[in-house]
Amino acid sequence: MKMQFTRRQFLRSAGGITFLALTPAGRGLFAATDPRVVQPVLVPLFTALPYVQPGDSSKLVPGKESIRLAWQTEARAADFAVRYGPDKAYGRTAAISRNERTQGSKEDTEGRFNYAATLEGLELGARYLYEVKCNGQLIAEGFFTTRQPRGQPVRFAAFGDNSFGEVSDRAIAYQTYQAHPDFVMNTGDNVYEGGLDNEYGRYFFPVYNADVASPRGGAPLLRSVPFYTVIANHDVHGKDAHGRPAANFDQDADSLAYYTNFHLPLNGPAPAQPTPIIGAAEKLNAFRACAGPRFPRTANYSFDYGDAHFLCLDANVYVDPTNAALQAWIEDDLRSTDAAWKFVVYHHPAFNVGLEHYEEQHMRVLHPIWERHGVAFVLNGHEHSYQRTRPLRFAPKDSAKASAINQKDRRVPGDFTIDRAFDGDKVTRAEGVIHLTTGAGGKHLYDAGFSSDPSKWLREDDGNVDYVERFVSDRHSLTLFDIDAQTLLLRQIDEFGIEIDRIRVTKA
Numbered sequence: 001m002k003m004q005f006t007r008r009q010f011l012r013s014a015g016g017i018t019f020l021a022l023t024p025a026g027r028g029l030f031a032a033t034d035p036r037v038v039q040p041v042l043v044p045l046f047t048a049l050p051y052v053q054p055g056d057s058s059k060l061v062p063g064k065e066s067i068r069l070a071w072q073t074e075a076r077a078a079d080f081a082v083r084y085g086p087d088k089a090y091g092r093t094a095a096i097s098r099n100e101r102t103q104g105s106k107e108d109t110e111g112r113f114n115y116a117a118t119l120e121g122l123e124l125g126a127r128y129l130y131e132v133k134c135n136g137q138l139i140a141e142g143f144f145t146t147r148q149p150r151g152q153p154v155r156f157a158a159f160g161d162n163s164f165g166e167v168s169d170r171a172i173a174y175q176t177y178q179a180h181p182d183f184v185m186n187t188g189d190n191v192y193e194g195g196l197d198n199e200y201g202r203y204f205f206p207v208y209n210a211d212v213a214s215p216r217g218g219a220p221l222l223r224s225v226p227f228y229t230v231i232a233n234h235d236v237h238g239k240d241a242h243g244r245p246a247a248n249f250d251q252d253a254d255s256l257a258y259y260t261n262f263h264l265p266l267n268g269p270a271p272a273q274p275t276p277i278i279g280a281a282e283k284l285n286a287f288r289a290c291a292g293p294r295f296p297r298t299a300n301y302s303f304d305y306g307d308a309h310f311l312c313l314d315a316n317v318y319v320d321p322t323n324a325a326l327q328a329w330i331e332d333d334l335r336s337t338d339a340a341w342k343f344v345v346y347h348h349p350a351f352n353v354g355l356e357h358y359e360e361q362h363m364r365v366l367h368p369i370w371e372r373h374g375v376a377f378v379l380n381g382h383e384h385s386y387q388r389t390r391p392l393r394f395a396p397k398d399s400a401k402a403s404a405i406n407q408k409d410r411r412v413p414g415d416f417t418i419d420r421a422f423d424g425d426k427v428t429r430a431e432g433v434i435h436l437t438t439g440a441g442g443k444h445l446y447d448a449g450f451s452s453d454p455s456k457w458l459r460e461d462d463g464n465v466d467y468v469e470r471f472v473s474d475r476h477s478l479t480l481f482d483i484d485a486q487t488l489l490l491r492q493i494d495e496f497g498i499e500i501d502r503i504r505v506t507k508a
């Protein structure tokens with residue numbers, strides 16, 4: 001019988017002293033290099049070291065789990081092989097696809113080869129080892145743990161608005177790594193300034209897939225820990241002739257790397273308002289060829305993990321959340337899961353009191369759906385701060401501006417019902433949805449001075465309802481969730497590893 005255990009159990013069994021998923025393979029790519037030793041030149045050059053992605057797994061089905069192992073190189077031919085299995089005998093060989101990713105921006109004119117190996121037929125909640133060979137040479141060894149089945153405890157980290165080349169990104173990556181999450185849920189704005197492939201090569205992969213863990217360098221997360229994410233405003237770079245957001249492939253041929261770097265579930269609908277793309281036909285065709293079915297489908301998707309369900313949505317300004325087809329899919333998705341804990345993830349926070357994006361409230365119109373299906377948390381970014389609301393119910397009164405796509409003012413007035421008895425300590429049953437803005441993941445912070453002055457957390461438009469209970473804008477931070485059966489623990493951890501917020505939520 002196959003032994004199943006969690007990542008944390010594995011770490012404990014290993015003495016808890018190592019989280020390095022990729023062990024040095026001889027003088028391989030992932031060994032910390034000794035500057036006194038001349039290292040062999042590996043051809044081709046890697047622009048992204050092997051990283052684990054969720055792939056197209058949504059429902060939890062024993063024996064049907066799959067994982068994508070992706071990597072990227074310069075556009076130079078090489079012969080790759082990936083083997084995987086429950087132990088070092090490996091036993092199975094993965095099918096590998098290769099797609100060309102055009103570059104051509106002002107910053108970087110080199111082409112890329114994007115590789116993806118499909119590791120399938122996996123059990124749930126099981127650890128697997130993998131090895132990568134390039135032209136016959138072993139270059140990497142690693143492990144990952146597949147999604148936990150129902151009934152197993154889960155820890156995940158959430159943060160957004162990250163990757164622009166500063167030390168704050170790397171500090172958050174390091175603190176995430178220190179927490180040993182089963183996976184990371186990014187809340188959008190994955191890389192600055194415009195979600196371009198060359199920006200991932202500079203600001204994303206080197207930070208979240210660093211060879212060595214350090215507060216100033218990042219951490220080796222991606223080679224072992226799946227990253228889920230959502231598409232956000234900085235993931236779409238450019239404007240059309242009318243000044244509306246649109247990925248402009250004439251301006252940046254490596255636009256929309258969200259759709260080519262991430263391998264996410266394909267169970268979403270064909271979007272009614274897909275991410276707009278403009279540019280010469282050959283550039284658009286090259287992008288479509290690389291993205292395959294991921295564009296535009298991975299704008300919306302869902303998946304289960306342990307006792308939790310995650311619904312991930314595109315909330316960009318070109319989306320009309322009153323769209324009937326979109327709402328029907330959302331309803332169906334939330335209705336059809338039996339997960340105890342339901343999360344909704346999108347970028348633009350419908351309930352926040354910051355100064356930057358308060359008016360972008362279009363996703364408020366979906367709140368009755370969240371309430372109907374017992375959603376526990378909505379996770380957002382966009383505001384570069386940490387904001388946690390009290391459990392709330394909200395009845396929209398006027399949805400007209402929510403439909404006004406590409407407008408700045410998307411305000412949705414309505415009636416609030418606030419659960420003020422919940423304190424996350426002695427009273428842990430939440431009557432309503434808790435909205436969490438966790439957009440302090442690396443980029444510069446907004447709203448200095450808000451942390452210490454709750455009088456600023458009120459908005460006249462909302463009748464000065466005190467729905468925000470905690471607001472931290474003086475430091476970067478990430479969110480940790482621990483889900484164990486009927487109990488959920490939320491902790492907010494700052495860039496130095498200090499806990500700055502904690503609540504417990506219970507179902508029973």
Ligand SMILES: [Fe+2]
Nearest residue numbers: 189232233382
């Ligand atoms: Fe944003």
